[in-house]
Amino acid sequence: MELGHLPVLAEEVMQMLAPRPGSLHVDGTVGGGGHTERILEAASPDGRVLGLDADPAAIARVGERLARFGDRLVLRQANFQDLATVAPEAGFPAVDGILLDLGLSSFQLADPARGFSFRAGGRLDMRFDPGTGRPAAELLAELDEGELGDLFRRYGEEPHARRIARAVVEARRAAPVTTAEAFASLVERVVPRRPGRAGRIHPATRVFQALRIAVNGELDALEVALDAAVALLRPGGRLVVLAYHSLEDRLVKRFVAAERRGCTCPPSFPVCVCGRAPRLRPVGPQPAMPTEAEVAANPRARSARLRTAERLAA
Numbered sequence: 001m002e003l004g005h006l007p008v009l010a011e012e013v014m015q016m017l018a019p020r021p022g023s024l025h026v027d028g029t030v031g032g033g034g035h036t037e038r039i040l041e042a043a044s045p046d047g048r049v050l051g052l053d054a055d056p057a058a059i060a061r062v063g064e065r066l067a068r069f070g071d072r073l074v075l076r077q078a079n080f081q082d083l084a085t086v087a088p089e090a091g092f093p094a095v096d097g098i099l100l101d102l103g104l105s106s107f108q109l110a111d112p113a114r115g116f117s118f119r120a121g122g123r124l125d126m127r128f129d130p131g132t133g134r135p136a137a138e139l140l141a142e143l144d145e146g147e148l149g150d151l152f153r154r155y156g157e158e159p160h161a162r163r164i165a166r167a168v169v170e171a172r173r174a175a176p177v178t179t180a181e182a183f184a185s186l187v188e189r190v191v192p193r194r195p196g197r198a199g200r201i202h203p204a205t206r207v208f209q210a211l212r213i214a215v216n217g218e219l220d221a222l223e224v225a226l227d228a229a230v231a232l233l234r235p236g237g238r239l240v241v242l243a244y245h246s247l248e249d250r251l252v253k254r255f256v257a258a259e260r261r262g263c264t265c266p267p268s269f270p271v272c273v274c275g276r277a278p279r280l281r282p283v284g285p286q287p288a289m290p291t292e293a294e295v296a297a298n299p300r301a302r303s304a305r306l307r308t309a310e311r312l313a314a
């Protein structure tokens with residue numbers, strides 16, 4: 001695994017983005033650079049890619065690994081929620097395609113210093129950009145029981161949210177919960193392992209996801225980025241989003257449906273007064289999912305859902 005992170009649904013993403021010589025693309029989540037590299041190869045000799053990542057380590061790594069593409073690859077450490085300003089400033093005011101491959105990379109998951117995983121362990125940080133925001137350990141130390149319960153339920157869809165929140169508050173009276181190991185074993189103590197196949201999933205999986213979403217404001221960032229992406233696409237340009245959990249996928253699905261409809265007037269209105277025209281049309285399967293062979297080769301692809309939409313002429 002020379003890449004360290006295998007790009008998910010790479011063939012499907014490429015088919016949907018259809019890079020060609022001279023095209024301009026934005027990869028809003030450059031990660032290990034797997035998708036970026038494929039786009040640059042297909043857009044040879046002169047197509048260009050703007051690659052963003054909130055994580056400075058990802059930008060540094062990809063800058064080195066893909067240096068052979070020279071100025072065809074422009075990299076910026078930035079949150080994709082700032083797409084509307086970052087892209088024009090970087091020389092990409094209107095583009096042919098935008099990719100968002102959400103969540104975290106295998107590099108981040110495996111690094112104990114980032115605290116993303118109970119398997120890797122380490123201090124609970126979970127920030128994509130370690131230079132901004134509050135680390136996960138701080139949320140566990142400072143939110144009250146009600147807020148923690150809401151967070152676990154809302155972002156983790158965790159049925160035992162209240163019980164886990166109570167256990168965190170009780171545990172931190174003795175000592176703060178600061179490491180991935182300590183938090184995972186606390187959850188394991190209070191949440192029964194489910195019987196059968198479901199029991200193979202660690203009981204802390206959902207609350208780890210919830211913390212990460214909260215730490216990075218992931219759903220808010222996605223909502224802002226989707227809107228900015230539509231404005232940045234040329235007519236016929238495509239937005240491709242890979243989501244790994246139902247909250248994100250639902251948000252993307254609803255966004256595309258709303259942009260397909262355009263008009264936001266209540267159905268009881270005899271005529272449209274909002275004047276909003278449809279801006280997107282869905283393309284391809286909604287959603288596309290990995291084959292069994294891909295999941296066998298890359299278990300991280302298991303929960304991937306890919307949605308593509310095309311920008312309509314204004």
Ligand SMILES: C[S@@+](CC[C@H](N)C(=O)[O-])C[C@H]1O[C@@H](n2cnc3c(N)ncnc32)[C@H](O)[C@@H]1O
Nearest residue numbers: 007029031032033034035053054055079080101
């Ligand atoms: C699943 S990985 C992308 C993998 C990449 N497609 C590849 O082929 O290697 C997701 C990346 O998106 C970054 N990321 C997540 N949310 C972000 C945001 N709001 N803005 C910028 N980057 C973000 C993470 O730091 C991570 O590196």
